[in-house]
Amino acid sequence: MVKNVRILEFPCYLDRFGSLVAIEACDTIPFDVKRVYYIFGVEDGVRRGFHSHEALEQVLVCVHGSVTILLDDGSEREEIVLDDPTKGLYLGHMVWREMFDFSSDAVLLVMASEHYDTSDYIRDYKVFCRQTQRR
Template structure:
């Protein structure tokens, strides 16, 4: 079983340019409750290093690129996000890290729940224990 669940977002448009539509329960496999984006990440800085108890997310680099690492406590996989037409679905109880941000990277994240600090698992040892249950 692969942790990497890529989603293709077909570009729409014409000779004036392209457009990608992200829609709840269509191109995004859940109802979108929260949208945020990460940008201006300094060279050599990694982000993430947590999992969520219930939150599901889709991440897409709308510009630039970054390397995503996903870990379910047993398997660890990585993939480059480097296209505005490709996203990655991050299930609940999947540890995720973002590395190697390009200077121009803007990482857009769509989530199925509002922010809730109690949903975060920020300690990898604790995550491994919970994931093995």
């Protein structure tokens, strides 16, 4: 399995009124959440991501529909399908990610440990591979 990646399972409370999933920083999420955004309306065949982060941690949850995530730690690669809103994908630092095969109704929620900082991004795969070899 790719290093610095794991599936988180969130408690789901179900009753006659429906389902509820509560996500709490430093409890169900292993960091303080400083930024939240979501991706939706991705057209068929579009791939997103193509980057890694030096320090940022994230949790991805497909709250509706499905999406495939390609993960790469510089040595191992794997694909994970997110299609269950009770599961989150934890991505630590230095994990290359690409998102694709969004269902037409997909909503991908992303929780991040830091505010947006362009200097934390590694957008060149060759640079990413060189940096992972040095660690």
